[in-house]
Amino acid sequence: MQFDVSSEKQVEDAFKKTRPEVVVHAASMTDVDKCETNKELAWRVNIEGTRIVTEQAAKTGAFMMYISTDYVFNGEKGLYTETDTPDPVNQYGITKLKAENTIKELIDDFCIARPCVIYGATPAAGKINFALWLINKLRNKEKANIVTDQWITPTLNTNLADMTLEIAERRLSGVYHVSGATRLSRYEYAEIVAKVFEFDSNLIVPVKSTEMHWTAKRPRDSSLDTSKAQKALRNKPLTINEALKQLKQELAASFC
Numbered sequence: 001m002q003f004d005v006s007s008e009k010q011v012e013d014a015f016k017k018t019r020p021e022v023v024v025h026a027a028s029m030t031d032v033d034k035c036e037t038n039k040e041l042a043w044r045v046n047i048e049g050t051r052i053v054t055e056q057a058a059k060t061g062a063f064m065m066y067i068s069t070d071y072v073f074n075g076e077k078g079l080y081t082e083t084d085t086p087d088p089v090n091q092y093g094i095t096k097l098k099a100e101n102t103i104k105e106l107i108d109d110f111c112i113a114r115p116c117v118i119y120g121a122t123p124a125a126g127k128i129n130f131a132l133w134l135i136n137k138l139r140n141k142e143k144a145n146i147v148t149d150q151w152i153t154p155t156l157n158t159n160l161a162d163m164t165l166e167i168a169e170r171r172l173s174g175v176y177h178v179s180g181a182t183r184l185s186r187y188e189y190a191e192i193v194a195k196v197f198e199f200d201s202n203l204i205v206p207v208k209s210t211e212m213h214w215t216a217k218r219p220r221d222s223s224l225d226t227s228k229a230q231k232a233l234r235n236k237p238l239t240i241n242e243a244l245k246q247l248k249q250e251l252a253a254s255f256c
Contacts, residue, residue, distance in 0.1 A: 005049030015056045022168045023057045025050060026067040028096070030127075035092040036216035046095035051102050058107040063171050065164065070116035070152070070179065072097040075219020078151055079183060082175040082228055090216040111167050116179035116224050120157030121250035130154070131247065134190055138199035145207045148187040151221040153179040156243040158250065162235035176229050182240035183223040189240065196244040 001017070003010035005027045028046055029035055035042035050066065057064040071093035072086035088094045103110050118124070119131035128136075131154075137144040155178070163178045184192075187206050194201040209218065226237040238246065 005053055006044045008052050011052045011056055015060055019060065020057075020062050022063045022065065023053060024065045024067070024164060024168060025053050027053075028067070030069075030092070032071070032090060032092045032218070033215040035095065036090060039091050042091055042095050046092075047098045047102065050099035051106065054103050054106045054110075061109075063168065064103060064107050064110040065168050066100065066103050066110065066112050067164070068100055068112050068114045069093065069096045070114055070222035070224050071219060072100065072114070073219055073222050075222045078221030078223045079225045080177070080223070081225045082177055089219055092216065093219075109171070109173065111173055112175045113164060113167065113178045114175070114224060115155040115160050116222060117152045117154040118157050118160060119154055119247070121247060121254055124157070129157075130186075130189075131193060134193055135197060135199075135251075138194055138197070138203055141200070141203065143203050143205050144190065145205045145211070146187045146190040147209050147212060148185055148206045149209050149220065150186050150218060151183055151223050152186060152189065153181070153183050153223040153226070154189055154240065154243070155179045156238060156247060158246065159235070159238045159243060163229065163233055163237070166233055166235045172232065176232070177224040177226050178229055179224040179226060179237060180240060180243055181226050181230070181237040184240065192240055192244060196241075196248060 001014055003014050005011060027049060029042050054064055072088050073080045074087040074089050086097050088097050100112050117130060119129040134144055160178055190204045191201050194204060230236050
C-alpha cells in the first residue's frame with residue numbers, strides 16, 4: 001500500500017485494512033538541505049505525519065517503532081549515548097527530535113531507534129547512499145571529494161533491518177542507538193571502502209566541511225555509542241569491516 005503519512009484519512013484507512021500489531025515508522029523527509037529550504041514540508045511529513053501514525057498505533061494497541069537519526073545531536077561531543085541530551089543544529093534534526101517527543105507523549109508502547117548514515121547495496125526510494133555513490137565514482141575512476149572533519153558511525157541497512165525486526169519482535173521499549181559499531185571520519189570510511197573493494201584510494205580527495213557549500217549546518221561528530229544495543233540484541237551492530245564485507249557480498253549477489 002502507498003499512502004501519505006500526513007493525511008489523517010489515508011493513515012486511518014491503512015490501519016483499518018492492515019490492523020498491524022507492530023508499526024515500524026520509517027517514512028521521513030531525509031534530505032537535510034531540502035528540510036532547511038522547505039521547512040513547512042519537513043514539518044508536515046516528519047512531525048505531523050509521525051503524530052498521525054502514532055495516534056493510530058495508540059488507538060489500535062500496536063507497538064510503535066520509530067526510525068530516528070543521529071542528527072538529533074549537535075555534534076560537539078560524539079559517541080552519543082541514549083541518555084545524552086539532544087540538541088539539533090538543523091531543521092531536519094529539529095523535526096526528527098520533535099517527532100521523537102511526540103511519540104513519547106502519545107503512546108506508551110514504543111521504541112525510538114537511531115541509526116547514522118545508512119548505506120546498502122540498493123538505493124532507498126531511488127536515493128543513492130554515500131557508499132554506493134563512492135563505489136560508483138571509484139569504479140569509474142572519478143575523483144571524489146570527501147570531508148575529513150565529520151565523524152560518523154555508518155550503518156549497513158541490512159544490519160539495521162535485522163536489529164529493527166528483533167526489537168519489534170521482542171517489543172523492546174525505550175531508545176536504542178542502532179548504528180554501526182565503528183566511529184570514523186567520512187574520509188577514513190571512504191579509504192576503507194576503497195580498500196575492501198580494491199579501488200584506487202588516490203581518487204579520494206580530502207576536503208574540509210567548509211568547502212562543501214551545504215545549505216544546512218551538519219553536526220561535526222554525530223557518531224553514536226551502540227553499547228546498549230550490543231548488550232541487548234542478538235543481532236548486534238556490525239563493525240565497519242564486518243559491514244563492508246557483507247556489503248561486498250550483497251553487491252556481488254545482486255549482479256548474479
